[in-house]
Amino acid sequence: HGVPPAGLQGPPPVSVPPGPPSGPSGPPKGNMQGRYPQMPQGNFGNHQANMGNANMGKQYQQPLQYGQQQLTQQMGQLSVTKQGFDQLWGHQAVDLMACRQILPEYPEDPPEIRLGHQFSDAPNCSPDIFRCTVNKIPDTNSLLQKSRLPLGILIHPFKDLNHLPVIQCTTIVRCRACRTYINPFVYFVDAKRWKCNLCYRVNDLPEEFQYDPVSKSYGDPTRRPEIKSATIEFIAPGEYMLRPPQPAVYLFLLDVSQIARDSGYLQVVCDTLRNNLDQLPGDARTQVGFICYDAHVHYYLMSDGLTRPKEMTVLDVDDVFLPSPESLLVNLGERKELIKELLTVLPQRHSGPGVPACALGAALQAAYKLMAPTGGRITVFQTCLPNVGPGALQPREDPNARSSADVQHLSPATDFYKRLALDCSGAQVAVDLFLLNSQYADLATLSGMSKFSAGTVYHVPLFKASRSWQADQLTRMLTRYLTRKIGFEAVMRVRCTRGITIHTFHGNFFVRSTDLLSLPNVSPDAGFGMQLTIEESLSDLQQVCFQAALLYTSSKGERRIRVHTLALPVATSLTDVLHAADQQCIIGLLSKMAVDRCSSASLPEAREALMNVAVDALAAHRLAQNLPP
Numbered sequence: 001h002g003v004p005p006a007g008l009q010g011p012p013p014v015s016v017p018p019g020p021p022s023g024p025s026g027p028p029k030g031n032m033q034g035r036y037p038q039m040p041q042g043n044f045g046n047h048q049a050n051m052g053n054a055n056m057g058k059q060y061q062q063p064l065q066y067g068q069q070q071l072t073q074q075m076g077q078l079s080v081t082k083q084g085f086d087q088l089w090g091h092q093a094v095d096l097m098a099c100r101q102i103l104p105e106y107p108e109d110p111p112e113i114r115l116g117h118q119f120s121d122a123p124n125c126s127p128d129i130f131r132c133t134v135n136k137i138p139d140t141n142s143l144l145q146k147s148r149l150p151l152g153i154l155i156h157p158f159k160d161l162n163h164l165p166v167i168q169c170t171t172i173v174r175c176r177a178c179r180t181y182i183n184p185f186v187y188f189v190d191a192k193r194w195k196c197n198l199c200y201r202v203n204d205l206p207e208e209f210q211y212d213p214v215s216k217s218y219g220d221p222t223r224r225p226e227i228k229s230a231t232i233e234f235i236a237p238g239e240y241m242l243r244p245p246q247p248a249v250y251l252f253l254l255d256v257s258q259i260a261r262d263s264g265y266l267q268v269v270c271d272t273l274r275n276n277l278d279q280l281p282g283d284a285r286t287q288v289g290f291i292c293y294d295a296h297v298h299y300y301l302m303s304d305g306l307t308r309p310k311e312m313t314v315l316d317v318d319d320v321f322l323p324s325p326e327s328l329l330v331n332l333g334e335r336k337e338l339i340k341e342l343l344t345v346l347p348q349r350h351s352g353p354g355v356p357a358c359a360l361g362a363a364l365q366a367a368y369k370l371m372a373p374t375g376g377r378i379t380v381f382q383t384c385l386p387n388v389g390p391g392a393l394q395p396r397e398d399p400n401a402r403s404s405a406d407v408q409h410l411s412p413a414t415d416f417y418k419r420l421a422l423d424c425s426g427a428q429v430a431v432d433l434f435l436l437n438s439q440y441a442d443l444a445t446l447s448g449m450s451k452f453s454a455g456t457v458y459h460v461p462l463f464k465a466s467r468s469w470q471a472d473q474l475t476r477m478l479t480r481y482l483t484r485k486i487g488f489e490a491v492m493r494v495r496c497t498r499g500i501t502i503h504t505f506h507g508n509f510f511v512r513s514t515d516l517l518s519l520p521n522v523s524p525d526a527g528f529g530m531q532l533t534i535e536e537s538l539s540d541l542q543q544v545c546f547q548a549a550l551l552y553t554s555s556k557g558e559r560r561i562r563v564h565t566l567a568l569p570v571a572t573s574l575t576d577v578l579h580a581a582d583q584q585c586i587i588g589l590l591s592k593m594a595v596d597r598c599s600s601a602s603l604p605e606a607r608e609a610l611m612n613v614a615v616d617a618l619a620a621h622r623l624a625q626n627l628p629p
Contacts, residue, residue: 110582111135115569116542122184125230125566127582130155130548133589136571136580137500137544141534147577148616152531152589155494157550157562158487160524164562165225168235172561173209173226177201180495182209182226183565185545191221197545197567198497230566236551236559245557246428246488248282249329249376250289251367256350257294257358260383264465265436265474267347269381272478274343277336279483281555288339289329289370292350295357295388297366302338303327309342311349317362317389322369329370358384361391364420364449368429375428375489377521379481382446383436383463391416397440407603412445421452425510428489430455430521432481436463436474444599451508454490454519456526487552487560490519492528497544499536506530506592522552529592538570574624581617 094102110127113135114120132153138144144151173182175196187195191210195202210218226232252273254266280286292298297317301310301324312323322328332339360382367378385393396409412418424431432455435443443459450457458477465471492509493516494502502515506529509517517528538544550562571577590613597606621627 108583110584111580113568115567118187119185119543119567122567123228123230124184125564127585128156129159129161129231130546130564130566131582131585132546132566132568133582133586134571134577134580135568135582136576137538137568138534138577139539139541139570139572140537143572143574143577144534146574146620147581148613148620149577149581150531150586150589150593150613151534152529152585153494153546153566154527154529154585154588155548155564156524156527157492157548157564158485158522158524158526158552160485161231164231164233165229166233166235166560167225169208170237171206171208172234172237173203173206175199175201176203178495180547181549181561181563181565183545183547183563184227184230185543185565185567186227188221194221198495198547200498231562231564234561234563236561240551240561241559245553245559246375247285247287247557248280248486248488248555249287249371249374250280251329251371251376251378252288252290253360253363253367253378253380254290254292254346255294255358255360255381255383256292256298256354257384258354258356259358259438260294260381260436261350261352261354263383263436263438263463265381265383265463266350268465268471268474269478270343270346272475273482274340276479276482277332277339280332281483281486282332283556284331284333285557286332286555287329287374287376288332288335290342290346291328291363291367291370292346293359293363295355295359297359297363299323299328299366300342301327302330302335302342306338309338309345314366317359320362320366320369320389322366325370329374357388358382358386359389360386360446361416361420362389364417364431365390368420368424368427371424371429372427375520377486377488378424378429378431379434380431380449381434381436382441384439385437385441386446391420393442393445395440396442407598409442410444410599410603412448413442414445415448417445417448418452421449421455422510424449424453425518425520428520429453430519432456432458432521434458434460434474434478436460438462438464452510454509454517454521454526456508456523484524486555487522487550488520488555490522490550490552492517492519492522492548492550494530494546494548496532496546497538497541499534499538499541500544501533501535502530503533504531506589506596519550519552522550527588529589531589531593539572541570543567543569574620578621578624586617 096102110131113124115122130153133150138147174180175198178196178199178201180196180198182194183197185197187197189195189202192205193202194205205221209224210221221227254269256266260266290300295317297314297320299312299314301312303324303326314320314323330338360380364380371378385395387393391414393413396413398408421431430453431449433446433450435441435446435457443457447457449455458481460470460474463470463474491512496502505511505517507527509519509528512518544567546566548564551559552562553559571580590610594606594610597609
């Protein structure tokens with residue numbers, strides 16, 4: 001009486017299964033727990049357990065009360081344990097219709113980079129500067145194809161750094177064959193020779209390199225800063241200069257057409273500029289100039305002997321010329337009061353009714369003529385479609401097609417702005433665009449002025465200065481833009497271990513030769529993406545290295561070289577490659593590829609390609625894990 005039949009007593013206590021294997025063979029450890037939302041209670045596993053308990057309760061209602069409670073409790077423990085391990089190992093199923101917010105609350109840490117024993121303690125480049133889509137490089141191209149992951153790198157070569165070793169030496173040690181800079185991942189044959197980690201040539205060490213500038217003594221070359229840091233900066237000797245370092249030169253082009261006056265942007269820009277004049281990067285040679293434009297081009301002279309800025313207007317926008325070049329770009333330190341007065345009066349000068357015409361192309365041609373002898377930065381503030389003079393554009397947008405799935409006209413309507421940008425790039429001039437439009441302005445065409453001159457585009461659509469939040473947004477954006485560090489007349493080259501090559505570049509630049517990027521300006525916010533190809537088997541290598549070298553002129557007039565070196569181990573199994581995938585880097589590279597596909601093909605094609613990459617990568621992961629379809 002009251003004793004349950006044999007075999008239905010509660011099962012013995014269930015022991016917790018052992019944890020996943022640790023060490024290099026297991027998946028990378030990380031901060032995975034607690035980062036993704038819990039599954040809703042109605043998921044399949046819990047539902048099955050609850051149904052089973054309910055049926056058992058109906059069959060043995062009163063006599064089995066104790067056994068039912070114990071069984072329910074232990075089944076619940078099993079479910080919680082399984083759910084925890086599923087979440088840890090990435091096997092958790094998520095109902096996207098019931099759980100929309102699946103992204104973690106804070107950024108994912110990239111997979112840990114574990115090099116071989118010889119370089120296990122060597123300093124590697126920060127992932128904030130330099131990272132790869134997979135932190136273990138497949139040893140063959142066929143293994144890469146099986147993983148279905150894109151192979152590429154992202155780099156922010158001029159990122160703001162708190163601790164940057166700066167070296168000034170007579171000889172910068174580089175490989176005589178491939179010109180790689182000496183770095184923490186080279187192999188020292190002896191105290192006087194080193195083997196390059198990219199092409200494997202053995203090079204001689206100069207005697208100077210055996211001197212440690214910190215301890216001021218000769219000895220072990222591994223004590224040198226070049227070997228102790230994966231990011232380092234050299235003050236370049238004269239052989240790295242084609243001309244004396246240029247001064248910092250800033251030219252501002254301001255749209256004063258009717259739409260620009262209606263937006264009220266000029267007051268915000270002039271106030272922000274006036275407040276940050278002292279924070280502009282530069283030295284005693286820094287120069288500043290201003291050009292306004294509507295149907296005509298307005299110059300502002302601030303030369304010696306003038307007590308107030310003088311305006312000169314050129315009416316012929318089809319054949320623009322410079323009335324007095326030496327008075328248009330003036331020394332910031334010597335003419336600061338005149339510049340401040342100009343910034344005070346400009347908004348009032350252009351506050352009344354204006355003309356609807358905009359001659360942006362003519363203003364850019366004048367700016368190029370003015371800046372070409374020195375190089376520098378042109379900053380354009382534009383609010384409408386340029387419609388008169390060189391580079392005039394016609395509206396291409398069909399208002400009736402705004403709701404269609406396909407977005408038309410993502411490629412430029414004319415190559416005028418691209419050609420002008422290439423001329424600027426050759427003269428070491430970059431063009432940055434602030435587009436504050438309240439109507440169609442053909443950004444696809446205008447952006448060419450920045451894309452091919454290594455400039456930047458800032459887009460604030462429907463801007464009205466009367467909206468305080470938009471005025472604050474522009475003020476913050478412009479303050480950062482004006483006060484951040486800047487590098488002039490820069491070039492960048494990325495070198496890879498033999499067997500890996502770069503086949504596509506993404507970003508704003510001009511490719512001067514096969515792998516040399518021309519960057520008239522470079523900023524801490526500038527980022528670049530590069531797709532890689534495995535051309536030869538890497539199976540006989542323990543690791544692969546990438547090195548980016550940025551040669552630039554600082555705002556203080558110093559020629560410098562910033563070098564970043566990244567080393568990654570080589571993987572021979574599909575599981576290792578998939579576990580080493582860097583999700584953030586993959587999304588960053590795919591986004592750049594998709595944006596370029598939009599302009600070269602179409603938006604639907606880019607969207608479909610992006611989805612196909614995601615589907616293929618997940619399918620490869622499922623096959624590698626032997627998961628059910």
